[in-house]
Amino acid sequence: xxxxxxxxxxxxxxxxxxxxxxxxxxxxxxxxxxxxxxxxxxxxxxxxxxxxxxxxxxxxxxxxxxxxxxxxxxxxxxxxxxxxxxxxxxxxxxxxxxxxxxxxxxxxxxxxxxxxxxxxxxxxxxxxxxxxxxxxxxxxxxxxxxxxxxxxxxxxxxxxxxxxxxxxxxxxxxxxxxxxxxxxxxxxxxxxxxxxxxxxxxxxxxxxxxxxxxxxxxx
Amino acid sequence: xxxxxxxxxxxxxxxxxxxxxxxxxxxxxxxxxxxxxxxxxxxxxxxxxxxxxxxxxxxxxxxxxxxxxxxxxxxxxxxxxxxxxxxxxxxxxxxxxxxxxxxxxxxxxxxxxxxxxxxxxxxxxxxxxxxxxxxxxxxxxxxxxxxxxxxxxxxxxxxxxxxxxxxxxxxxxxxxxxxxxxxxxxxxxxxxxxxxxxxxxxxxxxxxxxxxxxxxxxx
DNA sequence: TAGATTGTTAATCGATTAACAATC
DNA sequence: TAGATTGTTAATCGATTAACAATC
Numbered sequence: 001x002x003x004x005x006x007x008x009x010x011x012x013x014x015x016x017x018x019x020x021x022x023x024x025x026x027x028x029x030x031x032x033x034x035x036x037x038x039x040x041x042x043x044x045x046x047x048x049x050x051x052x053x054x055x056x057x058x059x060x061x062x063x064x065x066x067x068x069x070x071x072x073x074x075x076x077x078x079x080x081x082x083x084x085x086x087x088x089x090x091x092x093x094x095x096x097x098x099x100x101x102x103x104x105x106x107x108x109x110x111x112x113x114x115x116x117x118x119x120x121x122x123x124x125x126x127x128x129x130x131x132x133x134x135x136x137x138x139x140x141x142x143x144x145x146x147x148x149x150x151x152x153x154x155x156x157x158x159x160x161x162x163x164x165x166x167x168x169x170x171x172x173x174x175x176x177x178x179x180x181x182x183x184x185x186x187x188x189x190x191x192x193x194x195x196x197x198x199x200x201x202x203x204x205x206x207x208x209x210x211x212x213x214x215x216x217x218x219x
Numbered sequence: 220x221x222x223x224x225x226x227x228x229x230x231x232x233x234x235x236x237x238x239x240x241x242x243x244x245x246x247x248x249x250x251x252x253x254x255x256x257x258x259x260x261x262x263x264x265x266x267x268x269x270x271x272x273x274x275x276x277x278x279x280x281x282x283x284x285x286x287x288x289x290x291x292x293x294x295x296x297x298x299x300x301x302x303x304x305x306x307x308x309x310x311x312x313x314x315x316x317x318x319x320x321x322x323x324x325x326x327x328x329x330x331x332x333x334x335x336x337x338x339x340x341x342x343x344x345x346x347x348x349x350x351x352x353x354x355x356x357x358x359x360x361x362x363x364x365x366x367x368x369x370x371x372x373x374x375x376x377x378x379x380x381x382x383x384x385x386x387x388x389x390x391x392x393x394x395x396x397x398x399x400x401x402x403x404x405x406x407x408x409x410x411x412x413x414x415x416x417x418x419x420x421x422x423x424x425x426x427x428x429x430x431x432x433x434x435x436x437x438x
Numbered sequence: 439t440a441g442a443t444t445g446t447t448a449a450t451c452g453a454t455t456a457a458c459a460a461t462c
Numbered sequence: 463t464a465g466a467t468t469g470t471t472a473a474t475c476g477a478t479t480a481a482c483a484a485t486c
Contacts, residue, residue: 282465
């Protein structure tokens with residue numbers, strides 16, 4: 001009974017893509033899919049699909065392909081999408097509000113369970129079906145609601161403090177939208193989404209392809 | 220005069236992080252920084268910082284470090300942050316609205332130049348300083364405004380069509396928030412931000428660490 | 439059996455990082 | 463000169479992918 005090999009980080013980030021493709025196939029009543037087709041739908045290479053799926057187990061049938069329903073179950077089980085994942089959003093500015101109202105969350109077990117802000121002017125306001133509570137109540141909200149994931153949508157200046165408090169309160173998954181490098185203890189998962197940074201990467205390539213011509217022919 | 224070596228993708232994605240750290244140092248009146256310190260601020264390894272920066276040129280001084288102001292200029296020049304980057308946002312739902320109102324964009328040359336939606340009920344509405352125009356005018360808006368970047372914040376169903384039209388109109392950088400794999404011709408840069416996917420990756424790790432106990436001890 | 443497709447190996451590719459000569 | 467720190471090499475690590483035996 002040797003332990004299963006650790007799933008590589010790169011594979012983990014692709015599992016949700018496969019799951020999305022598989023759910024689409026399922027809703028189209030497709031019952032079987034080849035690695036070739038799943039790769040095409042997911043925008044990757046077929047060998048990579050097979051390698052990735054092989055980390056989960058031998059779920060395919062040679063000469064046939066993968067059973068869509070079965071694979072949805074297995075990938076979903078791996079990702080924990082059948083669990084309930086209560087989320088707290090800290091910071092109800094433009095972005096936090098949008099996330100609070102975003103209903104795409106619900107699909108994979110995610111549920112916005114609490115809204116927290118430091119601004120007294122926002123506390124008590126209703127957004128969707130929830131009421132914004134004070135940052136002073138962060139710990140109690142996290143404790144009560146058994147919050148699993150913290151979304152940091154504050155300013156850069158407050159983000160580290162909020163992250164520290166989330167971690168202290170027992171949250172071990174953090175999604176950070178603040179434009180700052182957060183430090184969290186090992187054992188806590190952290191992912192960052194930074195819109196300005198994504199745009200800078202995009203425009204890097206455009207800038208390299210078509211550098212601004214400001215009169216000087218070369219440097 | 221051999222052409223400069225191509226900058227690796229992984230390095231490109233870190234340049235904006237370095238730039239942010241450098242701007243922070245500059246605003247703190249720090250004039251010189253070592254790779255060690257810059258690495259710490261950026262959450263990476265010092266050797267990686269030196270390697271990454273070496274792709275841009277030999278901008279450091281042995282025994283001393285890097286001049287903060289000079290490095291800000293060089294990294295900024297590489298990323299094109301001194302250029303004006305007009306952005307069109309397509310899809311003014313919760314997320315599109317938040318992005319339209321997001322002022323963090325302005326900092327690196329990004330400027331929301333147009334808002335586009337297919338819903339006639341939204342056309343004509345003012346959001347911030349702009350008015351939502353019909354998707355029918357996408358091509359003319361992109362052409363007129365010399366739009367450089369398209370942000371796709373539509374539903375999954377419309378995203379590919381919108382992307383195709385953006386590309387036809389001459390946009391060659393697309394940031395996609397719709398939960399779908401887009402295909403774009405080579406020469407067009409595409410980056411994806413998917414909130415549900417980020418959350419699934421986070422909870423994968425939490426789920427692996429603390430699997431749900433539903434009565435069965437093992438499988 | 440013939441055709442199809444997986445699961446896995448091994449080769450390749452690219453990214454990370456330790457180490458250290460160069461040099462301020 | 464002694465200490466500090468870069469720039470670069472080379473070793474290591476990990477991810478990708480072509481290839482193909484296994485097998486439906």
